[in-house]
Amino acid sequence: MTSRRAGISCKVYHGDVFLGDAEAFPTTNTSGGNAQPLPFLSGNEIRIDHLSPPSERCPPLSVLQSINPFAVRCKVQAKSVAEHPLRRLYLSCFNEFRSAVMVTGNEELHLVAMPSKVEKVSCFWCCSVQAGLYASCLGMLNLRCLAIVFDLDETLIVANTMRSFDDRIEALSRKIDGEKDPIRISGMSAELKRYVEDKDFLKQYIEMDTVTDNGRSITAQNEEVPPIPGVQERITRPVIRMKERNIVLTRINPENHDTSVFVRLRPAWEDLRSYLTAKGRRRFEVFVCTMAERDYALEIWRLLDPDSHLISSKQLMDRIDNVCHPRMAMVIDDRLQVWDDKDQPHVHVVPAYTPYYAPQAEMANAVPVLCVARNVACNVRGGFFKEFDENLLQKVFELNYENEIVELPGAPDVSYYLIAEDCNNLQNNNREAPIVEGTIGSETEHRFNQLAYLVDEQQAKHQAQLNHSSTDDEMPVNITSANNKKLNVEVRQPISLASSVFVSVLQEIGRRCDSKIEFKFTNGNTKELPHSVLFSSERIGMGMGRTLKDAQSQAAENALRNLAILRHALMSMLATVSKDMCIYWGEEAGFSSSSRTIDNYVLRSVLVAEIVLESISVARGLYKQVTVLVRLSQDAPLVVSMQVSCYLVQKCLDDDDMVPVLIA
Structure with a gap:
């Protein structure tokens, strides 16, 4: 075990005040397995400059892992239980979610107080991070903020x-x-x-x-x-x-x-x-x-x-x-x-x-x-802090001084959700x-x-x-x-929309319907990652993918298809033609004029949905758009009060006469 190895003797100071004697255990680099040199500037002296700001919810290791994952440079433990000043430092850091900071040029070294299952002495992990980042990122994590x-x-x-x-x-x-x-x-x-x-x-x-x-x-x-x-x-x-x-x-x-x-x-x-x-x-x-x-x-x-x-x-x-x-x-x-x-x-x-x-x-x-x-x-922020709270924080609280560095949980990254x-x-x-x-x-x-x-x-x-x-x-x-x-549309080839559109469009639907859209991981035995889309706790789509992005994207796309089918079914239920139907071939929106008749829609209630039908003919390379204003029944299963656009059913592209419904 790490605590039983012979460590390198160090003296710990806070400024010029001597706190006690400790042992440092360098970590091994992942490439060759060789021990890394101690990161302290003054040889075997650990000279603390200041303590980090306290936090009510974020232990220092979760912050450091979010900024610079797996950057544990060494482990440090006191030589004696009776090292009272060092013990007081340990308890202060442990109870107040603070770290002891050493500044070495453009780098900060943070001593993080760790619980131990074996040792009774004060134990720390020493992590490195770029100078100035810890305080700013801690403030953002405390407030549940990201940077844009x-x-x-x-x-x-x-x-x-x-x-x-x-x-x-x-x-x-x-x-x-x-x-x-x-x-x-x-x-x-x-x-x-x-x-x-x-x-x-x-x-x-x-x-x-x-x-x-x-x-x-x-x-x-x-x-x-x-x-x-x-x-x-x-x-x-x-x-x-x-x-x-x-x-x-x-x-x-x-x-x-x-x-x-x-x-x-x-x-x-x-x-x-x-x-x-x-x-x-x-x-x-x-x-x-x-x-x-x-x-x-x-x-x-x-x-x-x-x-x-x-x-x-x-x-x-x-x-x-x-x-x-x-x-x-x-x-x-x-x-x-x-x-x-x-x-x-x-x-x-x-x-x-x-x-x-x-x-x-x-x-x-x-x-x-x-x-x-x-x-x-909105989606990025929600995904980031869901991962931070449900994975990183929980696993950090389970770690002990004796754990290996590789046992640290993965940290969320904004790019995972973009x-x-x-x-x-x-x-x-x-x-x-x-x-x-x-x-x-x-x-x-x-x-x-x-x-x-x-x-x-x-x-x-x-x-x-x-x-x-x-x-x-x-x-x-x-x-x-x-x-x-x-x-x-002049080139007859498969057309793919970036999956970010599917996810963001689904979020927009949820926002306008005042309903919660959730992506939920579903346990499975396959190598792919199954995900479900929940609309007000009801599952409306499933997706699989080798990555989190792919799975969520496919789930969002399938959910939009299902909503399109549901909308079509609702419209088919309305049997009377509305004389108040408003059909616009958007002169004011900059689209070319045409004429078209639309049947089997009825004006029955108080909700107005803008349904955009985009007609695509691949062979002739024509693009037209019609906006239809429809009042839906109050007892409709879904409140469709959103603008519908941007979702392309690819199979429709192979049939010149089909008019795909585009949902966004």
């Missing part, structure tokens, strides 16, 4: 200056002059018109601090920017907010009109922001990662978080372009390749925000892009990528190339954008799904 990292440009906003507007307009004009396809000319002309209109708004703002919108004059209001100590003085900016259009005009340097910026905020940002701060309970610690200049990034974030509810002004400089712990962080970004390989599993990729190139793209999905991101974040985004799963047949829409496009491209980690800037920026063959009033043949993958 936002990219700004083309993820949450698109911003332009007069110069960038001129560049976009000039580039588009050249494209139009060289184009012969009338449909493409029409689409690019509509895009050009949108640029020109917004440039005119910005020009009015620069000249008069006023804009005219549909005959209504809007004057800039002075907004005081909270000072950032030691970084930014208190300044006042003239700002115009057009909330109904998600538009903000601001001036980075109030004294320089050339720094005026026209900003379009991505729809549903308020929904996501409200979730992050709902009921005053913090669910995520927010960070911002951007390649933009500091003053620009600070002002854009202020526009997104005007009341500093997500990041306080005191924390702002530490939260912009700063690193949080990756195992407890998820990233919202429109690009995957800009992240290191080891960080990519933590990225939830969203389609790039393209209000000029594809203004209807945000409305093409029944669940807005940022609402999908909100649902994914479905990997394979951006190359489907081929992108766009003949030309659209023009970069944001003001920092050229600057960031240059800086990305300098850093040499963006493989193909143009492709990576626009892999989620729509085909440029569309006109202003038509949906393009290539449609973008909520998970940043293209469904190209």
Whole structure:
């Protein structure tokens, strides 16, 4: 046993106060089985710098295992039961869930008090972790928070200056002059018109601090920017907010009109922001990662978080372009390749925000892009802390000093609950990528190339954008799904939606029905992991997979199929044709017009469901969408008060005449 081996004699100090004598037992490395050297800087002295903050629910070993799994460097035990100061340290750490911390450069060594089945002396495990991470992660674990990292440009906003507007307009004009396809000319002309209109708004703002919108004059209001100590003085900016259009005009340097910026905020940002701060309970610690200049990034974030509810002004400089712990962080970004390989599993990729190139793209999905991101974040947080509470915490409480390091329980990781985004799963047949829409496009491209980690800037920026063959009033043949993958109906091949869509869509259904969606592991004798989906404690789907992600994804997909079948059965029960049936071939939504009759639906009660039927003909490459408003019976088994979209029954693709029901 470890306690019976001859250890290395050490003296333990708290600062300069001698606590007692101890023995240290180095752990063996997993590769060669050789004992590792003791990690203490001063030879055989253990010099404690401070004690970690106490915790009410998280023993130190659970925190350390969450940050740096299996990083136990050695075991330490007192030489004598009578070492009173060392014993007092042990009892304090054990009872208050604290650790004794040694600081060695960029590393912290934590002495964790461990119970022993054999020894009566004070026993510790010594674990290593990057300096500063323990305290921040402990706070997040105590509050049940994770970290969420936002990219700004083309993820949450698109911003332009007069110069960038001129560049976009000039580039588009050249494209139009060289184009012969009338449909493409029409689409690019509509895009050009949108640029020109917004440039005119910005020009009015620069000249008069006023804009005219549909005959209504809007004057800039002075907004005081909270000072950032030691970084930014208190300044006042003239700002115009057009909330109904998600538009903000601001001036980075109030004294320089050339720094005026026209900003379009991505729809549903308020929904996501409200979730992050709902009921005053913090669910995520927010960070911002951007390649933009500091003053620009600070002002854009202020526009997104005007009341500093997500990041306080005191924390702002530490939260912009700063690193949080990756195992407890998820990233919202429109690009995957800009992240290191080891960080990519933590990225939830969203389609790039393209209000000029594809203004209807945000409305093409029944669940807005940022609402999908909100649902994914909710699912990730729930999965992470379920694993933390039910597996890691319980097993940590069962461990003793005599246990081997390999007996430590596995720690949860945000990436386990994020479905990997394979951006190359489907081929992108766009003949030309659209023009970069944001003001920092050229600057960031240059800086990305300098850093040499963006493989193909143009492709990576626009892999989620729509085909440029569309006109202003038509949906393009290539449609973008909520998970940043293209469904190209011109190519007759299997179409796969990222499994994150199935899970997040199911979560959205549960949220709108005020019902709990649970994924439950089912014991089985197979090598695969069987999972069930429970809707208000009723099982609605089963799935198998070699990994947790695969099993949950298949279970969610099967659950959505079953809900689709149930919806169809409910509709078949309604026998009377409703004269109040509302059928929209969405002129206002940007879809092409057509005519269609729908029978056997009835207006009977008070609940309204939006049911989106998407008609796909693979042979002809046509895409149409109809929205049907139906009032369902009050005694229906399920309250279907959700928008139904984004779920594709693949078998229907083999039959040109079938109209699959898409559920989201």
